[in-house]
Amino acid sequence: MIAVALPRRAQPLAGHRQMLLAHARTRLMICLLLFVAIAGILGLRLVDLAVLHKNDRDLRDAFAPPLPPRGDIFDRNGIELARTFDAVAVAVAPRRIVGDPHALAQSLAAILPDKTPGQIYFELTHPGAFRYIARRVLPAQAKRINDLGEPAITLEREPERLYPNTNLAAHVVGYTDIDGHGKYGMERALDARLTDPATRGKPVFLALDSRVQQALENELGAAMAKFSALGAAGIVMDVRTGEVIALASLPEFNPNVAGHADDNARFDRATLGVYELGSTFKTLTIAMSLNDGLIKSMDQKYDATAPIHIGRFTIHDDRGHELRKWATVPEIFIHSSNIGTAHMAAELGSTRQRAYLDALGFLSPVSGELMERGHTLYPAANNWGEIATMTVGFGHGIAVTPLHLATAYAAVVNGGIWHPATMLKIEPGQAIPGKRIFKESTSDTMRALLRMVVTSGTGRRANAPGYRVGGKTGTAEKQQGGHYEKHVNVSTFAAAFPMDAPRYVVIALLDAPHGTKETFGFSTAGMVSAPIVEKVVTRIAPVLGVAPDMVNDVDVSGMLGLVAKAPDKE
Amino acid sequence: MKTNLQSTVLIAAALASAIGCYTISLRVSSERVGIDGARDRIARDTADIRLLQAELRTRARLPELQRWNEQVLALAPPRAEQLLGNPVLLASYAAPAAVRAPVELAAVVRDAPVPVEPVRRVAFVAPRIGNDLSVDAATIGTVAANNVPATFQKIALR
Numbered sequence: 001m002i003a004v005a006l007p008r009r010a011q012p013l014a015g016h017r018q019m020l021l022a023h024a025r026t027r028l029m030i031c032l033l034l035f036v037a038i039a040g041i042l043g044l045r046l047v048d049l050a051v052l053h054k055n056d057r058d059l060r061d062a063f064a065p066p067l068p069p070r071g072d073i074f075d076r077n078g079i080e081l082a083r084t085f086d087a088v089a090v091a092v093a094p095r096r097i098v099g100d101p102h103a104l105a106q107s108l109a110a111i112l113p114d115k116t117p118g119q120i121y122f123e124l125t126h127p128g129a130f131r132y133i134a135r136r137v138l139p140a141q142a143k144r145i146n147d148l149g150e151p152a153i154t155l156e157r158e159p160e161r162l163y164p165n166t167n168l169a170a171h172v173v174g175y176t177d178i179d180g181h182g183k184y185g186m187e188r189a190l191d192a193r194l195t196d197p198a199t200r201g202k203p204v205f206l207a208l209d210s211r212v213q214q215a216l217e218n219e220l221g222a223a224m225a226k227f228s229a230l231g232a233a234g235i236v237m238d239v240r241t242g243e244v245i246a247l248a249s250l251p252e253f254n255p256n257v258a259g260h261a262d263d264n265a266r267f268d269r270a271t272l273g274v275y276e277l278g279s280t281f282k283t284l285t286i287a288m289s290l291n292d293g294l295i296k297s298m299d300q301k302y303d304a305t306a307p308i309h310i311g312r313f314t315i316h317d318d319r320g321h322e323l324r325k326w327a328t329v330p331e332i333f334i335h336s337s338n339i340g341t342a343h344m345a346a347e348l349g350s351t352r353q354r355a356y357l358d359a360l361g362f363l364s365p366v367s368g369e370l371m372e373r374g375h376t377l378y379p380a381a382n383n384w385g386e387i388a389t390m391t392v393g394f395g396h397g398i399a400v401t402p403l404h405l406a407t408a409y410a411a412v413v414n415g416g417i418w419h420p421a422t423m424l425k426i427e428p429g430q431a432i433p434g435k436r437i438f439k440e441s442t443s444d445t446m447r448a449l450l451r452m453v454v455t456s457g458t459g460r461r462a463n464a465p466g467y468r469v470g471g472k473t474g475t476a477e478k479q480q481g482g483h484y485e486k487h488v489n490v491s492t493f494a495a496a497f498p499m500d501a502p503r504y505v506v507i508a509l510l511d512a513p514h515g516t517k518e519t520f521g522f523s524t525a526g527m528v529s530a531p532i533v534e535k536v537v538t539r540i541a542p543v544l545g546v547a548p549d550m551v552n553d554v555d556v557s558g559m560l561g562l563v564a565k566a567p568d569k570e
Numbered sequence: 571m572k573t574n575l576q577s578t579v580l581i582a583a584a585l586a587s588a589i590g591c592y593t594i595s596l597r598v599s600s601e602r603v604g605i606d607g608a609r610d611r612i613a614r615d616t617a618d619i620r621l622l623q624a625e626l627r628t629r630a631r632l633p634e635l636q637r638w639n640e641q642v643l644a645l646a647p648p649r650a651e652q653l654l655g656n657p658v659l660l661a662s663y664a665a666p667a668a669v670r671a672p673v674e675l676a677a678v679v680r681d682a683p684v685p686v687e688p689v690r691r692v693a694f695v696a697p698r699i700g701n702d703l704s705v706d707a708a709t710i711g712t713v714a715a716n717n718v719p720a721t722f723q724k725i726a727l728r
Contacts, residue, residue, distance in 0.1 A: 080627050085624065164628040164631055
C-alpha cells in the first residue's frame with residue numbers, strides 16, 4: 001500500500017492576502033496614472049503643435065529653398081535683373097599633371113567652348129603652382145571635366161552673378177566683383193542687404209519697369225546715333241512717389257563682363273554727370289515767382305526790350321529771336337526769353353532763389369539710393385549776387401544732374417510736393433516721404449504753361465498725340481576746358497504727362513548732338529531731344545496704363561491770348 | 571486554467587501593441603526619410619527652375635526682343651487713336667468706311683433734247699448700331715453690300 005500524502009495547501013493568512021490585494025491595486029493605480037499622464041502629455045503636445053506652433057516658421061520653411069549666396073534683384077514687375085547661381089571654377093596644378101597636356105587641352109577645349117586648346121595648353125604648362133583654366137563654369141560642364149579623371153585638375157564651387165538682360169539698366173543694377181561684393185549701382189548701394197543671411201532670401205524689388213527702361217534706352221540710343229552725340233541720359237519718374245521707373249545713361253555696358261567696359265561707358269550721366277541744363281530752369285524761376293506772389297497774373301509784363309549789361313556780362317536773347325518789348329509771363333516762357341527770366345529772377349532775389357533751390361535738393365548730391373552721385377556746381381553763398389541770381393534763373397552758372405531736374409519737375413507738376421528720388425519700389429500703403437515746396441495753384445498754372453510750350457511753343461516735336469505732354473526745352477552751350485563752346489550743346493527736354501493730371505516726368509538729354517538735314521542743322525533741344533520724348537511717351541504710356549484722350553486737353557487758350565505770336569525758335 | 575488564459579491574452583495584447591507601436595515608429599521613420607528626399611528634390615528643382623528662368627530671361631531679354639522687332643517683326647507701338655476707352659469708340663473704330671451708293675437721277679428736258687451730264691449724288695449710309703452698347707462684344711449690323719452682320723470682338727480696351 002502506498003500511502004500518498006497530499007501536500008497541505010498553504011492557507012494564506014487573511015491579513016497577508018489583503019495586503020497583496022492592496023499592493024496590486026496600488027500598482028494598478030500607478031500604471032493607470034502613468035497611462036493617463038502619457039496620454040495627457042501626448043494631448044498637450046498635440047495642442048501645442050496644432051495651436052501654439054500653428055504659424056511656426058520652422059515648420060513651414062522646412063520646404064523652403066536654400067538661401068542664395070546673394071539676394072536676387074527684380075524689377076517692379078518681378079522680371080529678373082540679377083541672380084546668383086552655383087558655378088564651378090576649374091583650376092589646375094600644372095606640376096602635378098599626370099597625362100599628356102596636349103591631349104588634355106584638346107579634351108578640355110571640347111567641353112569649354114569659349115576656350116581654345118592653345119589657351120588651355122598655356123595654363124596647363126604654366127610654371128606656376130596654381131592656375132585657373134576657367135571661371136564660372138556650368139555644373140554640367142564641371143561634371144564632364146571631373147569625369148576626365150585628371151588629378152591635377154580641381155573643381156571649386158563659386159557663386160556666379162548673372163544679369164540676364166545684359167545691358168538693360170546696367171547703370172542702375174550695377175555689378176559685383178569676382179568675389180561677389182557690390183561694386184556699382186544698386187549692387188553696391190544694397191550690398192549689406194543682399195549679403196545679410198537674414199534678408200538675402202527675399203529678392204529686392206527695384207522701382208524700375210524693364211519695359212519702360214528698354215523703350216527709353218532704345219529711343220535714346222537711336223537719337224544718339226542719329227545726331228552723332230557723345231552721350232545721352234534719360235529718366236522716367238513717377239511724380240507722386242519719386243520712384244525712378246527708368247534711368248538710362250548711354251553709352252552703356254554689359255554688367256556680366258563689366259571689366260571690358262571703358263570709363264566713359266561706366267560713367268552714369270543721369271546721376272553722376274552734372275550739366276548746366278539751361279532754359280529748363282526757367283520753369284523753376286517762374287514757379288518760384290508765382291509761388292511768392294511776385295507774379296500776380298499771367299499778363300504781368302517784364303522788360304525784355306534790350307540786353308542786360310551787368311558788370312562785364314551781357315544777358316541777351318538768342319539772335320533772331322529777341323522780343324524787344326515788355327513781355328507777358330507766357331510770352332517770356334514760350335519764347336524762352338533769357339532777359340525776361342533774368343529780370344524775374346532779380347526780382348525774386350538771391351536769398352529766396354537759394355532757399356528754393358536748396359529745398360528742391362539742387363545744392364546737395366542727388367537723392368536716391370545710388371552711391372554714384374555727382375556734386376552739383378553752383379555759386380558760393382558769398383558770390384551769389386545779382387549776376388549769379390540772374391544767370392541761375394535761366395539755368396546757367398549752376399550744374400546739376402538730370403535726376404535733380406526730374407525730382408524738381410515732379411514737384412512743379414504734382415501739386416507742389418517734392419519727393420526724394422528712390423530706386424526701390426514703393427509698395428501700396430507704404431509711407432512716401434515728401435515736403436511741400438509750391439502751392440497747389442502754382443502747380444496748376446505751371447502745368448498749363450508747360451503744356452503750352454508743347455502745343456504752341458518750342459517743344460512741339462514732343463507732342464505725342466493724345467497723351468497731353470507738357471515740357472520745356474533747354475539748350476546750354478557745353479563748357480569745355482573752362483570756356484563755353486559756341487556750337488557744342490547739351491540739349492535737354494524736361495517733360496511730364498498727361499498734363500491734366502501728371503503721372504510721369506520724362507527727361508531726355510543729349511550730350512553734344514550734331515544737327516542733321518532733318519533738323520536744318522540745329523542741335524537745339526526742341527529739334528533733337530523733344531522727338532525722343534514724343535517717341536518714348538507713345539511707347540510707355542500704354543504700358544504704364546495712361547489712357548490717351550483725343551478729345552480733352554489742358555485749356556491753354558487763356559494764356560495763348562497773352563502771346564503776341566507763336567514762336568518758331570528754341 | 572482561467573489564470574493561464576488571462577496571462578496568454580495579456581501577453582498577446584502586449585505583443586500586439588508592441589508590434590503596433592513598432593510598425594508606427596517604422597512608418598514614421600520611413601515618412602521622415604521620404605520627407606527628407608522630397609526636401610532635397612524641392613531644393614534641386616528650385617535650383618533648376620531658377621536656372622531655367624534665367625535662361626528664358628536671357629534668351630528673351632528685352633534688348634534681344636527689340637533687335638528681333640527691328641529686323642523681322644517691325645511692330646510699332648499702338649497709336650493713341652488705336653487705344654479705345656469704351657465700346658462706343660470700339661464700334662466707331664471697327665465700323666467699315668461709309669458705303670458709297672451713287673444715286674443717278676435723270677433730268678428730262680422737254681423742249682430741247684440737249685444731252686446733259688447726269689447729276690451724281692453720293693449717299694452716305696451710316697452703320698446701324700445696336701441699342702445695347704454696354705456689352706463687351708459689340709455686334710454691329712452694317713448696311714454693307716452683302717448685308718451680312720459682322721461680329722467684332724473687344725480688342726484693346728484701355
